[in-house]
Amino acid sequence: MAETGIARQPLIQGGKTLAQVTLDVLKPMERRPGLLWWVAFLASLSLLGLGAVTIAYQVTTGIGTWGLNNTVGWAFDITNFVFWIGIGHAGTLISAILFLFRQRWRTSVNRSAEAMTLFAVMCAGIFPVIHMGRPWMGYWVFPYPNDRGPLWMNFRSPLAWDAFAISTYFIISATFWYIGLIPDLATIRDRSAPGLRRTVFSVLSLGWDGSYRTWQRYETVYTLLAGLATPLVVSVHTIVSWDFATSVIPGWHATIFPPYFVAGAIFSGMAMVLTLMIIARKAMNLEQYITLRHVDVMCKLILLTSGIVALAYGTEFFTAQYSANPYEQFVFLNRAMGPMAWSYWIMVSCNVLTPQFLWFKRIRTSLPAVFVITIFINIGMWFERFVIIVTSLHRDYLPSSWSSYSPTPIEIATLIGSFGLFFTLFLLFCRILPVIAIAEVKGVLQHGHTAPGAHAHHEEGRRP
Amino acid sequence: MTRRVMVGIFDDEKDLLQVTRAVRSRGLRILDVYAPYAVHGLDQAMGLPPSRLPWVCFALGLTGAALKVWFEYWTTAVDWPVNVGGKPWDSLPAFIPITFEVMVLFAGLSTVFAFFLVSRLYPGRKAVIANKGTTNDRFALVIEEADAAFDPPQVQRLLESFGATEVYERAEEEAA
Numbered sequence: 276m277a278e279t280g281i282a283r284q285p286l287i288q289g290g291k292t293l294a295q296v297t298l299d300v301l302k303p304m305e306r307r308p309g310l311l312w313w314v315a316f317l318a319s320l321s322l323l324g325l326g327a328v329t330i331a332y333q334v335t336t337g338i339g340t341w342g343l344n345n346t347v348g349w350a351f352d353i354t355n356f357v358f359w360i361g362i363g364h365a366g367t368l369i370s371a372i373l374f375l376f377r378q379r380w381r382t383s384v385n386r387s388a389e390a391m392t393l394f395a396v397m398c399a400g401i402f403p404v405i406h407m408g409r410p411w412m413g414y415w416v417f418p419y420p421n422d423r424g425p426l427w428m429n430f431r432s433p434l435a436w437d438a439f440a441i442s443t444y445f446i447i448s449a450t451f452w453y454i455g456l457i458p459d460l461a462t463i464r465d466r467s468a469p470g471l472r473r474t475v476f477s478v479l480s481l482g483w484d485g486s487y488r489t490w491q492r493y494e495t496v497y498t499l500l501a502g503l504a505t506p507l508v509v510s511v512h513t514i515v516s517w518d519f520a521t522s523v524i525p526g527w528h529a530t531i532f533p534p535y536f537v538a539g540a541i542f543s544g545m546a547m548v549l550t551l552m553i554i555a556r557k558a559m560n561l562e563q564y565i566t567l568r569h570v571d572v573m574c575k576l577i578l579l580t581s582g583i584v585a586l587a588y589g590t591e592f593f594t595a596q597y598s599a600n601p602y603e604q605f606v607f608l609n610r611a612m613g614p615m616a617w618s619y620w621i622m623v624s625c626n627v628l629t630p631q632f633l634w635f636k637r638i639r640t641s642l643p644a645v646f647v648i649t650i651f652i653n654i655g656m657w658f659e660r661f662v663i664i665v666t667s668l669h670r671d672y673l674p675s676s677w678s679s680y681s682p683t684p685i686e687i688a689t690l691i692g693s694f695g696l697f698f699t700l701f702l703l704f705c706r707i708l709p710v711i712a713i714a715e716v717k718g719v720l721q722h723g724h725t726a727p728g729a730h731a732h733h734e735e736g737r738r739p
Numbered sequence: 740m741t742r743r744v745m746v747g748i749f750d751d752e753k754d755l756l757q758v759t760r761a762v763r764s765r766g767l768r769i770l771d772v773y774a775p776y777a778v779h780g781l782d783q784a785m786g787l788p789p790s791r792l793p794w795v796c797f798a799l800g801l802t803g804a805a806l807k808v809w810f811e812y813w814t815t816a817v818d819w820p821v822n823v824g825g826k827p828w829d830s831l832p833a834f835i836p837i838t839f840e841v842m843v844l845f846a847g848l849s850t851v852f853a854f855f856l857v858s859r860l861y862p863g864r865k866a867v868i869a870n871k872g873t874t875n876d877r878f879a880l881v882i883e884e885a886d887a888a889f890d891p892p893q894v895q896r897l898l899e900s901f902g903a904t905e906v907y908e909r910a911e912e913e914a915a
Contacts, residue, residue, distance in 0.1 A: 482861065482864025
């Protein structure tokens, strides 16, 4: 394949017709699930069950079941929260930002990436709620007329901003996803025989009939939602970073945090999208829809965001040493050389060094290699949050209060349980909804097959 | 009230775009075109004016933001002021993040509901399908047989000359 070749290739391979696209995408959901799906589903469901049991245990017992202490007051749960929120961001990047940039390759991956966003935000939502200690009072984070005054919430607090940001993000992402699904739900409705399935899809598709007057408004709404979701996704991780940056903890109190967190979020999310896509395309026979070109482009985005993250690590370190603030200087030296240095170097090697392999085209087009690299990035980005949170806290201003932190089995089981939730939902999604946006792929089917402008002539009566 | 319409079925978006332009240039009234995906450039071919939904988005986004600033100010500075770290009662800069989130929420949801309203999409609506294939691989052009000057055989020949795979007439309930 020539160097210029990959960009000129058709987005969708195999010279598909419109009807074939419908058939190919819907085939996996219209046949019975295979053994592989059942194995994966039952395994995920067991992990979810483990998570549910441990959450029930820690809610009824109290968060003394965690490894926290007076010095390290935030650790595993907040790490998981930031990790999962970050995973979600790539879905919005693909669905909204790349839509505004008219990156048409996004059509093959946006549906599943958006689903990933929703599920990741659900996983993220668990952690702040159980962190409250009394999750049954979780609704106190929203302002409502109460009989305590009414005593309103403190709108100046970044934690209150966080609650609004995450809820808005979830609602808008779910709306965006549903709007994108409506035409495909109608396609399934019209393919189904009368019965329960057809009734369900009729209700869900809201009587969509493919009218172009509706299509035109639909496109407008889609663009507007993309335009709203783009600043939204930036605001969400910015606000998450403010949970740290507005405090006075050395290592957290940094103006670089918002862009650093947003880039890191997209970096980790892209890695997770690729991890899932490489499996899904194989398992669901969608190799002609999610092609090596898609993998190649996403690898380049990973390389870019890895560069931004690396720059942030460097800048952060330099600024701390240059700040003339001994506490700030100490925190960073402690990160790299202190008792938790192992986590810092896992972070650097996974997030800065491993992605450098993606400079080579041979590696970007080798699926096993890309898969392994994305796993390393997922691990590295989890450790990034762990490093930021724990190493900044465990040796604070007073050496007499220095301590360490290690997670309890309960905390580890909760993290595993969140992965169980994520994969259970993702596997169900693969079974009951089209994993590729059928209507959008049909719109780009001609892309790369015909010369541009070939159909612009106004000739009449082309066919006798 | 019923009206008669002529439906032309096409297999290819290029044929559809050309026939739409040709039909419109002859002064025939296109009721609607049904397509499995948003065909690029069909709105110009049909002569549809741009949607006014961006105004809904703008107006409701602005309303949401204004209401939220007022609410934050009212709760924090008027209804029950609580001194938090000696910060000013009216901490406008600290109110911005939530104001932004609420603006996005209002703008996004109201645009979607306005879209459902104007396009008459709701759960339980019976889809008016011009042709079974329009959610899969067919395009349907629906022309109103507006007056006595409408010559069905001639229009049929026109549609067929653009590659219509099927042309039929039918009576249709007029939308209220």
